[in-house]
Amino acid sequence: MGKRNRAGFCFVLPSLVGVFVFYIIPFGDVIRRSFMQAVGNGFAGLDNYRQVFSNQAFCLAAGNTLCFVAVCLPLLLVLSLGVAVLLLEQVKGKNILKSTYLIPLAIPAASVVLLWNIVFDQYGMLNGIISFFHIRGKDWMNSGAAFGVLVFSYIWKNLGYDVVLWIAGLHGIPESIYEAARVDGAGALKCFFYITLPNIRPVAFTVVILSFLNSFKVFREAYLVAGNYPQEQIYLLQHVFNNWFSELSVDKMAAGSVLLCIVLVVFVLLLQRSWDKED
Amino acid sequence: MKKILQNSILYLFALLEISPLIFLFAGTFMGNQEVISYIAPVLKKGDGYASWRLFPVFPTLKNIAGLLLDSPEFFQMFWNSVKITAAISAGQLIFGMPAAWGLARYSFVGKRLVYMLYIIMMMMPFQVTMLSEYLVLDWLKLLDTSFAVILPGIFSTFSVFIMYRFFCGIPESIIEAARIDGAGELQIFFRLGIPLGASGIISAMVLSFLECWSMMEQPMTFLKTKSLWPLSLFLPEITGGNAGLSLCASFVALLPAVFIFLAGQEYLEQGIASSAVKG
Numbered sequence: 001m002g003k004r005n006r007a008g009f010c011f012v013l014p015s016l017v018g019v020f021v022f023y024i025i026p027f028g029d030v031i032r033r034s035f036m037q038a039v040g041n042g043f044a045g046l047d048n049y050r051q052v053f054s055n056q057a058f059c060l061a062a063g064n065t066l067c068f069v070a071v072c073l074p075l076l077l078v079l080s081l082g083v084a085v086l087l088l089e090q091v092k093g094k095n096i097l098k099s100t101y102l103i104p105l106a107i108p109a110a111s112v113v114l115l116w117n118i119v120f121d122q123y124g125m126l127n128g129i130i131s132f133f134h135i136r137g138k139d140w141m142n143s144g145a146a147f148g149v150l151v152f153s154y155i156w157k158n159l160g161y162d163v164v165l166w167i168a169g170l171h172g173i174p175e176s177i178y179e180a181a182r183v184d185g186a187g188a189l190k191c192f193f194y195i196t197l198p199n200i201r202p203v204a205f206t207v208v209i210l211s212f213l214n215s216f217k218v219f220r221e222a223y224l225v226a227g228n229y230p231q232e233q234i235y236l237l238q239h240v241f242n243n244w245f246s247e248l249s250v251d252k253m254a255a256g257s258v259l260l261c262i263v264l265v266v267f268v269l270l271l272q273r274s275w276d277k278e279d
Numbered sequence: 280m281k282k283i284l285q286n287s288i289l290y291l292f293a294l295l296e297i298s299p300l301i302f303l304f305a306g307t308f309m310g311n312q313e314v315i316s317y318i319a320p321v322l323k324k325g326d327g328y329a330s331w332r333l334f335p336v337f338p339t340l341k342n343i344a345g346l347l348l349d350s351p352e353f354f355q356m357f358w359n360s361v362k363i364t365a366a367i368s369a370g371q372l373i374f375g376m377p378a379a380w381g382l383a384r385y386s387f388v389g390k391r392l393v394y395m396l397y398i399i400m401m402m403m404p405f406q407v408t409m410l411s412e413y414l415v416l417d418w419l420k421l422l423d424t425s426f427a428v429i430l431p432g433i434f435s436t437f438s439v440f441i442m443y444r445f446f447c448g449i450p451e452s453i454i455e456a457a458r459i460d461g462a463g464e465l466q467i468f469f470r471l472g473i474p475l476g477a478s479g480i481i482s483a484m485v486l487s488f489l490e491c492w493s494m495m496e497q498p499m500t501f502l503k504t505k506s507l508w509p510l511s512l513f514l515p516e517i518t519g520g521n522a523g524l525s526l527c528a529s530f531v532a533l534l535p536a537v538f539i540f541l542a543g544q545e546y547l548e549q550g551i552a553s554s555a556v557k558g
Binding site for chain 1: 285323382399414512548554
């Protein structure tokens with residue numbers, strides 16, 4: 001290592017020490033604990049993992065979380081890409097529109113909770129609007145429809161973020177390709193399917209992963225609106241971890257964290273590969 | 280025809296995204312009586328459905344005055360939020376900025392590994408690190424102090440990543456020229472790195488401000504004493520009794536975030552876009 005590169009390492013060192021002290025080393029301890037018995041110090045092998053997998057709350061939550069991701073992720077991606085493509089062609093008010101889409105990023109979950117209650121209550125505004133069309137409303141927060149409210153919250157919060165990501169990707173497609181296609185008589189739809197979609201693939205991967213990871217944050221809304229034990233359909237992994245934490249079930253929590261970590265690391269490695277390809 | 284459709288889609292989404300803000304803004308200047316008359320059905324005190332108005336019939340500053348003058352807890356929590364956010368941002372500048380510089384501009388043994396580690400850390404949701412953070416904070420005897428939220432926040436690697444992306448974009452030739460003129464590594468960092476990477480640094484700060492301001496999971500888990508809570512955690516506590524006041528509080532709570540958002544929106548966009556394509 002040359003003198004110069006040693007200087008480079010010194011720049012990183014203070015931060016690295018902090019990361020190790022607050023995250024890496026204790027996580028090592030968590031991995032160790034995931035193989036230990038809850039009481040005493042005996043080695044438990046894979047018992048904790050078996051316990052987690054046979055835990056009803058965990059399975060319900062894992063299923064719900066998966067289901068949530070499977071519904072909201074494609075929905076968000078399609079909507080935000082659609083908006084991004086339209087926005088790129090927009091002449092008037094482009095920047096103001098873009099900023100407006102980003103505003104939810106600045107609104108803390110705690111601030112919208114009261115609002116969500118007023119809108120989605122059994123006698124709330126949404127049902128008021130629906131009843132106008134002679135459709136009977138639901139008690140959105142206390143029925144299976146709570147899932148829909150959560151999907152809505154997620155889309156509302158992340159639409160602008162994804163639009164900005166897509167636009168960054170769309171800017172990278174040379175205008176000349178579109179011009180050539182138009183000269184050959186391709187319409188807007190053809191341009192979209194044969195030029196935009198294939199060319200945006202590398203960015204798409206990034207958007208998918210970032211959106212997936214952002215989906216863990218809807219827990220805030222779910223928690224604020226419905227508390228620790230919400231309607232069954234919106235009982236998410238985050239609730240399980242929270243409840244294990246308050247019960248101090250360190251064994252289950254440790255095994256659960258390790259499992260979740262493994263799943264996410266796989267995702268992150270995939271993301272990394274897509275970034276590398278870009279270079 | 281196509282233009283009309285495009286405009287209506289774009290503005291409809293914009294309206295959807297911004298409506299909670301408008302809603303809260305209107306509520307801030309309503310009297311209690313007026314608020315209650317609109318949401319009576321939700322409070323199970325009236326017939327029909329909840330409704331709302333864009334402009335209060337009887338605009339008043341009573342609630343906002345009451346909040347700012349007569350609720351010492353609100354001030355306490357507001358101050359806590361400011362303190363936590365400021366401390367984390369300052370810490371990220373001191374530790375994260377050099378780290379980003381080191382990772383972006385030097386090659387030392389293990390750099391690739393450190394970079395990967397940072398990316399993985401950045402992607403982990405709180406649930407994965409919850410137990411490990413708890414263990415280390417317990418060991419350091421920091422639980423139930425503001426440091427329990429601040430210290431792990433400082434070493435969150437997201438801001439390092441954003442700054443890294445921007446530092447990478449500085450042309451090597453400029454740095455090389457400075458080196459030939461005899462500038463030391465520290466001098467290069469302070470005289471060239473920071474000014475040329477300024478937009479990345481600001482982007483990272485804006486993003487982390489918004490993140491910290493609405494932070495919920497960490498204080499909820501690590502702070503038992505209510506007088507230490509940030510505003511984001513305190514707000515739900517006051518939603519029960521006084522609807523007018525809590526609307527008002529919700530609005531005041533999001534104001535600082537919206538100000539930062541408006542002041543730094545150009546940087547915010549750049550910051551988000553930098554994770555999709557190289558800045």
